[in-house]
Amino acid sequence: MRSKWKSALAGGGLGMVAALAPAPDAAASHQVPGFEADASRLVGAITTKGVVAHMNELQWIADYRNGNRAASTSGYAASVSYVRRKLEAAGYRTSTRSFDYPYFKEIGTPVLRAGGTGYTAETDFLTMELSGSGSASGRLVAIDVQIPPPATGSSTSGCEASDFPPAGATPAIAVVQRGTCDFAVKVANAAAAGYRGVVIFNEGQEDRTDLFGGTLGSPGALPAVSTSYAIGQQLVDLAEAGGTGQLEVRARSETRQTYNIVAETAGGRADRVVMVGAHLDSVPEGPGINDNGSGSAAILELALQMAKLKVQPKNKVRFGWWGAEEYGLHGSNAYVAGLPDEQAASILAYLNFDMIASHNYAWLIQQGNPDSAADKVVEQVFTKYFQRARLPYQYSPADGRSDYAAFSAIGIPVGGLFSGADAIKTEKQARLFGGVAGQPLDPCYHKACDTNRYISRRSTLVLSRAIADTVYKFAMTERDIRQENIQAAQARVMSAQAGEEARYQGPHLVR
Numbered sequence: 001m002r003s004k005w006k007s008a009l010a011g012g013g014l015g016m017v018a019a020l021a022p023a024p025d026a027a028a029s030h031q032v033p034g035f036e037a038d039a040s041r042l043v044g045a046i047t048t049k050g051v052v053a054h055m056n057e058l059q060w061i062a063d064y065r066n067g068n069r070a071a072s073t074s075g076y077a078a079s080v081s082y083v084r085r086k087l088e089a090a091g092y093r094t095s096t097r098s099f100d101y102p103y104f105k106e107i108g109t110p111v112l113r114a115g116g117t118g119y120t121a122e123t124d125f126l127t128m129e130l131s132g133s134g135s136a137s138g139r140l141v142a143i144d145v146q147i148p149p150p151a152t153g154s155s156t157s158g159c160e161a162s163d164f165p166p167a168g169a170t171p172a173i174a175v176v177q178r179g180t181c182d183f184a185v186k187v188a189n190a191a192a193a194g195y196r197g198v199v200i201f202n203e204g205q206e207d208r209t210d211l212f213g214g215t216l217g218s219p220g221a222l223p224a225v226s227t228s229y230a231i232g233q234q235l236v237d238l239a240e241a242g243g244t245g246q247l248e249v250r251a252r253s254e255t256r257q258t259y260n261i262v263a264e265t266a267g268g269r270a271d272r273v274v275m276v277g278a279h280l281d282s283v284p285e286g287p288g289i290n291d292n293g294s295g296s297a298a299i300l301e302l303a304l305q306m307a308k309l310k311v312q313p314k315n316k317v318r319f320g321w322w323g324a325e326e327y328g329l330h331g332s333n334a335y336v337a338g339l340p341d342e343q344a345a346s347i348l349a350y351l352n353f354d355m356i357a358s359h360n361y362a363w364l365i366q367q368g369n370p371d372s373a374a375d376k377v378v379e380q381v382f383t384k385y386f387q388r389a390r391l392p393y394q395y396s397p398a399d400g401r402s403d404y405a406a407f408s409a410i411g412i413p414v415g416g417l418f419s420g421a422d423a424i425k426t427e428k429q430a431r432l433f434g435g436v437a438g439q440p441l442d443p444c445y446h447k448a449c450d451t452n453r454y455i456s457r458r459s460t461l462v463l464s465r466a467i468a469d470t471v472y473k474f475a476m477t478e479r480d481i482r483q484e485n486i487q488a489a490q491a492r493v494m495s496a497q498a499g500e501e502a503r504y505q506g507p508h509l510v511r
């Protein structure tokens, strides 16, 4: 699960739609039409011991490799080897495909000083994700700014190379206003004109006055920070008075390579593929046994048990373990971007499992696009499992924080299960699931303590079995919910066009 970085700034948080498991109703159907296949043999083969054994192995891998399994580390490579070895021993053919992703890590406190004032990082200004590393001191130059501000989104400051007077021989820092084009464009233009650093201040109208977080999308050439409109005004005044400033960012900002591992059943229709995915990388801060050793272990054990029981799926089942999820969903994005249209069209649904063993768990059915009838069907198939098993559950609206996002964006029906990350357990959830209200669902989310000693075995078993049941029903269905999604895909294209000016890459604004 991806961090909800500075949610107050990025806007939007993780909402939870409450849904008490209704009392079993004899009149209500316990199956979704077309998804009636009896998975009990496969579900019964999924055991706590079987799933936890994989999580223990991933813990052991991290213990011997700097305590984590983050993308591009030896811990990640060993995790992939383990998954591959297990799959191949069970008769699967596996494939790995590498991809590049932008890596960014700040390694020092950034500095912004101007006209004798030292500004405070995090409070007054933020380093842009993928900012270049380095320091700049020199003249402040305001680049085609508009004060008072123009209508929201319409400042063109820094969008054209010609906005920048050549910096010349004396070092200069560009003071640029947010609006119209991506931050990356403004920074690239400043670099081309010979500037040494860039401050991008908020545009000044409506919700664009405060400090905001942004990304350059790929490693930038110059140190770049963002700030509020108010501080932007101070910098512009100083620039007009011939003042100077200092800007420093210390970071590793570079393109790195990592890979995904994919395997599929030999049997089943190739034109009807059920995809099951989990990210295999951890954050650098810890071993990532819940996030997401747990989802990885559950789908691995499912693949192994399907082979062992010689399940003959009607539809092909393809398993994907994604890399670099924690740096911005890069593995699943790369996979989807690399799918030829014909192959993308063959995917019946994508089911995502990111965190199923949260210590203070809630059982959450991950919803897809609310406009998609097909996503609703996926949600129902999961729901029926909990209802038949008389287990509590809730719904979690799609927030784009995990690997289903790339699949959903091209109109593939999506859904999933997860047991909670940094959201605080409510009183109601404590009544439904037990555990401690007022504490995070996973108190070790993205921390060093996300170990195999701090997982819920009960949640691991319940959700692993719910996964097995649902995947089996999708493997056996003859229903085609993709057709039900076509209208939704069209609606999505229209809403994407309507929301053109505020755009995100993961949790970060790009403009």
Ligand SMILES: [Zn+2]
Pocket: 001, 002, 003, 283, 291, 326, 446
């Ligand atoms: Zn995560």
